[in-house]
Amino acid sequence: MIGIGLVAYAACDMVHEVLGHGLACLLTGVRALSLSTVALQTGTSNRFVAAAGSIANVAAGVLAMSLFRRGTIFGATRYFLWLFAALNLLNGTGYLLFSGVLDFGDWAVVIAGLEPHGAWRAMMAAAGAVLYVGAVRLIASQMITLVRSGEVDRLEVPRLVFPAYLAGGLLLVAAATLNRISPSLVLMSGVSSGFGAMAGVAFVPRLVERRTEESASAVAPLSFNLGWVVAGLVVAVAFIAVLGPGVRLS
Numbered sequence: 001m002i003g004i005g006l007v008a009y010a011a012c013d014m015v016h017e018v019l020g021h022g023l024a025c026l027l028t029g030v031r032a033l034s035l036s037t038v039a040l041q042t043g044t045s046n047r048f049v050a051a052a053g054s055i056a057n058v059a060a061g062v063l064a065m066s067l068f069r070r071g072t073i074f075g076a077t078r079y080f081l082w083l084f085a086a087l088n089l090l091n092g093t094g095y096l097l098f099s100g101v102l103d104f105g106d107w108a109v110v111i112a113g114l115e116p117h118g119a120w121r122a123m124m125a126a127a128g129a130v131l132y133v134g135a136v137r138l139i140a141s142q143m144i145t146l147v148r149s150g151e152v153d154r155l156e157v158p159r160l161v162f163p164a165y166l167a168g169g170l171l172l173v174a175a176a177t178l179n180r181i182s183p184s185l186v187l188m189s190g191v192s193s194g195f196g197a198m199a200g201v202a203f204v205p206r207l208v209e210r211r212t213e214e215s216a217s218a219v220a221p222l223s224f225n226l227g228w229v230v231a232g233l234v235v236a237v238a239f240i241a242v243l244g245p246g247v248r249l250s
Contacts, residue, residue, distance in 0.1 A: 003232025005164025020056030036246030037175040038189040050109035057092030093131035094197035100125025140207040169194035178244030
């Protein structure tokens with residue numbers, strides 16, 4: 001679970017920074033200065049570039065969820081798709097709520113200068129809250145379906161959620177501590193993304209418990225997979241040691 005969680009969290013972060021902000025920079029001609037786990041620094045501010053990170057997360061989440069739903073057997077790969085979809089959907093929708101409440105981050109850039117500013121923040125926060133709750137219900141419903149079909153034991157769900165949530169959150173915080181932009185980003189990016197934005201997955205076991213019954217027969221737990229363990233370790237080292245401090249792009 002931990003290895004898969006590490007890969008999923010790191011991949012979600014790079015979807016936001018590279019496929020989102022990075023691709024938007026290429027499309028708009030905005031100069032990208034450096035890439036790290038907490039930010040893609042640019043030479044100028046641009047609303048589209050700022051919004052693109054969350055948009056990429058939602059798009060990746062929808063795609064991953066679609067691939068997950070096409071699967072027939074619940075194994076390590078299908079678990080990764082579910083977790084990766086969940087993280088992207090939560091990060092993409094949660095950013096609206098985060099920026100609306102704190103007036104900080106990508107979507108604060110998107111609405112900068114728009115008046116009345118307080119009303120824009122309130123609308124953005126409200127939209128983010130609604131979308132976030134919807135994302136939590138969606139990812140929980142997929143796990144509920146697996147439990148009801150007998151593919152996953154209801155008692156197994158916490159083991160699928162909490163180790164990955166803890167390991168992934170610590171990964172983002174550890175990498176953020178090495179950022180060269182600002183110490184405040186350890187809290188405002190590492191902690192807020194790793195544990196705040198992804199907190200929705202922590203509600204999944206409870207939602208599953210409320211809407212399912214205990215399995216009549218034993219269901220085999222997700223088996224140990226050495227490949228995912230190795231992948232998780234390699235990704236974690238590179239994520240912290242290389243992308244934590246950041247890579248200069250120009």
